Amino acid sequence: MTVPVQLKQLRREFGSTVALDGLDLDIAPGELVALLGPSGCGKTTALRIVAGFESADGGELLMDGEDITSVPAHRRDIGMVFQSYSLFPNMTAAENVAYGLRVRGVSSRERAARAGELLDLVGLPGRGGHYPHQLSGGQQQRVALARALAIRPRVLLLDEPLSALDAKVRLSLREEIRRIQLELGITTVFVTHDQEEALSMADRVAVMKDGRLEQCAAPSELYDRPATPFVAEFVGTMNRVPGVVGAGGVVELFGRRLPVQGEAVFGAGAEVDVLIRPEGFAVTAGGASVVRVATFMGATTRLHVSTPSGVEVKVDVPSWEADGLVPGVSCEVVPHEKPVLVAERTLSPA
Amino acid sequence: MARMTSRGPVLGIAALYFLVPVAASLWFTIDSPDGIGFDVYSKGLGSEGLTTSLLRSVSIGLATVALGLLLMVPTTVAVALRLPKLRRIVEILCMMPLVVPPIALVAGVATVLSWQQDLATTPLYGTFQALIDRDFPLILVIVYTVMSLPFLYRSLDAGLRSVDLRTLVEAARSLGASRTQTLLQVVAPNLRQAVMGGAVLSLAMVLGEYSVASVLGFEPFAVWMVNVGDSEAQLSVAAAMLSLLLTWGLLLLLTALAGGRTRKTQSRRKTTS
Numbered sequence: 001m002t003v004p005v006q007l008k009q010l011r012r013e014f015g016s017t018v019a020l021d022g023l024d025l026d027i028a029p030g031e032l033v034a035l036l037g038p039s040g041c042g043k044t045t046a047l048r049i050v051a052g053f054e055s056a057d058g059g060e061l062l063m064d065g066e067d068i069t070s071v072p073a074h075r076r077d078i079g080m081v082f083q084s085y086s087l088f089p090n091m092t093a094a095e096n097v098a099y100g101l102r103v104r105g106v107s108s109r110e111r112a113a114r115a116g117e118l119l120d121l122v123g124l125p126g127r128g129g130h131y132p133h134q135l136s137g138g139q140q141q142r143v144a145l146a147r148a149l150a151i152r153p154r155v156l157l158l159d160e161p162l163s164a165l166d167a168k169v170r171l172s173l174r175e176e177i178r179r180i181q182l183e184l185g186i187t188t189v190f191v192t193h194d195q196e197e198a199l200s201m202a203d204r205v206a207v208m209k210d211g212r213l214e215q216c217a218a219p220s221e222l223y224d225r226p227a228t229p230f231v232a233e234f235v236g237t238m239n240r241v242p243g244v245v246g247a248g249g250v251v252e253l254f255g256r257r258l259p260v261q262g263e264a265v266f267g268a269g270a271e272v273d274v275l276i277r278p279e280g281f282a283v284t285a286g287g288a289s290v291v292r293v294a295t296f297m298g299a300t301t302r303l304h305v306s307t308p309s310g311v312e313v314k315v316d317v318p319s320w321e322a323d324g325l326v327p328g329v330s331c332e333v334v335p336h337e338k339p340v341l342v343a344e345r346t347l348s349p350a
Numbered sequence: 351m352a353r354m355t356s357r358g359p360v361l362g363i364a365a366l367y368f369l370v371p372v373a374a375s376l377w378f379t380i381d382s383p384d385g386i387g388f389d390v391y392s393k394g395l396g397s398e399g400l401t402t403s404l405l406r407s408v409s410i411g412l413a414t415v416a417l418g419l420l421l422m423v424p425t426t427v428a429v430a431l432r433l434p435k436l437r438r439i440v441e442i443l444c445m446m447p448l449v450v451p452p453i454a455l456v457a458g459v460a461t462v463l464s465w466q467q468d469l470a471t472t473p474l475y476g477t478f479q480a481l482i483d484r485d486f487p488l489i490l491v492i493v494y495t496v497m498s499l500p501f502l503y504r505s506l507d508a509g510l511r512s513v514d515l516r517t518l519v520e521a522a523r524s525l526g527a528s529r530t531q532t533l534l535q536v537v538a539p540n541l542r543q544a545v546m547g548g549a550v551l552s553l554a555m556v557l558g559e560y561s562v563a564s565v566l567g568f569e570p571f572a573v574w575m576v577n578v579g580d581s582e583a584q585l586s587v588a589a590a591m592l593s594l595l596l597t598w599g600l601l602l603l604l605t606a607l608a609g610g611r612t613r614k615t616q617s618r619r620k621t622t623s
Binding site: 051052053072073074075076077078079080082084085086087088089090099100103104144147148151157 | 513514517518520521522523524525526527528531535536539540542
């Protein structure tokens with residue numbers, strides 16, 4: 001089976017800035033991969049190289065096994081939805097959707113039929129005659145999605161298509177995009193800086209930092225078993241608590257010995273930071289720690305707890321267990337016995 | 351309501367400022383010792399030189415607009431898409447004709463044209479002859495194109511800034527459009543109003559230009575009017591009135607062409623809402 005998209009050691013520099021530093025990524029057929037990372041990590045550059053709008057300084061870009069590194073954008077058969085509203089203002093919604101077919105010389109009858117079919121698919125039946133300025137932002141992005149799909153692209157690229165929309169529309173449209181992507185089974189690359197968006201939509205999330213791939217994994221794996229401290233802290237909320245590595249690959253934290261996840265990088269006695277998620281602790285009433293803040297978040301309540309060592313940790317507890325845990329109450333924080341990630345110490349214990 | 355009352359006098363004064371000279375000119379052309387009459391118009395239309403000079407001016411104007419757009423549309427689009435760092439330089443170059451007096455420009459052009467005697471034995475002599483052809487002086491088209499650069503640049507720049515050109519071009523390219531298709535089907539239609547705005551201003555400038563044509567010894571409509579004014583003042587003013595009508599007619603035509611799509615869109619919106 002050929003791989004629809006393969007990025008091999010892609011490198012791109014802008015002056016003295018290295019935007020991509022040997023990026024490797026394989027995307028499987030029908031898969032939705034989200035490129036996630038902070039601003040300037042190279043995710044948009046990578047997408048633009050796949051689209052053909054930027055050229056790579058080094059490396060290869062393969063599509064279905066064929067090297068397309070030097071193929072111009074208009075010969076790649078790639079559909080793209082942009083961050084800003086990119087509909088052609090001089091064309092109606094239907095004309096926009098049919099534009100890719102028009103430049104391919106498809107007959108007007110076939111174009112009209114395909115445009116209608118796609119406008120139905122994106123939930124805009126009967127809006128074909130509207131001009132872009134007559135549509136809302138969410139509707140314009142739906143038309144842009146229909147336009148990108150009309151040419152039956154080999155790969156669909158989404159460059160932060162939801163970032164210009166308000167929260168409610170963003171939520172409904174992301175579900176819509178995922179539904180359509182699964183329905184059509186189209187290989188999709190989705191760039192976002194919104195981790196909630198990436199984790200909820202993607203089959204796999206590729207976390208990038210400084211032009212390199214930190215980890216590419218399914219959302220649950222990324223969250224539960226982050227490969228690097230950067231991924232651990234970038235995805236979700238993470239506590240950094242000082243600890244000491246003991247013999248046999250364990251680390252001591254709040255009186256418990258927890259197995260260290262991954263390869264043993266630190267020797268026994270090394271002072272490290274233990275990375276542990278808010279739900280990785282249990283809290284019981286009574287003890288030497290004190291609840292400082294309690295924030296109700298629906299199903300869970302987030303507590304900010306000061307420990308005897310002076311470190312403040314965030315702890316998520318089911319709301320029904322958090323009744324008595326109000327600010328000022330004494331409590332005890334105990335980590336669950338699960339493997340934890342450790343990182344070089346950046347915190348000094350109090 | 352207060353806004354309406356403050357607008358009234360301003361509009362009234364502006365209307366007087368424009369209409370009084372027009373009305374006075376009109377009165378001057380129709381008032382004769384024998385009473386009110388339009389003889390000067392009927393006689394003037396048949397007078398020698400009017401039609402020829404008027405057609406010459408219109409053709410020079412249209413050629414200027416065509417050459418200016420051919421030069422400026424690809425340039426401004428290329429600067430916006432590929433060379434944004436050059437924007438300031440292009441802007442300064444295009445604004446130059448506003449600070450260089452036409453008389454200085456024409457002095458330079460006259461010097462260059464005087465070289466033709468020295469080039470009489472070379473193939474360039476023919477080129478000079480074409481440039482100064484009395485029926486259609488190409489040199490005026492070239493000079494007027496330079497003089498129209500500020501109008502064209504300002505208009506096109508405003509048009510380009512009002513659309514996200516880079517994204518539109520990338521969207522078209524990703525859909526399979528070639529560079530030519532992108533330029534003709536996506537970029538140009540979205541610059542139509544800007545193009546028409548620049549064309550209208552350039553055409554108006556050419557139809558009323560006198561000094562360059564006069565110094566170089568050509569006789570487009572403005573020069574003909576001044577020449578005929580020495581002997582027949584009434585005919586000269588009547589010709590000015592006709593040229594005013596012609597200019598307004600052309601401007602209305604271009605404006606209607608530019609606004610056609612907008613009106614169509616608006617009417618469609620009314621139908622769908």
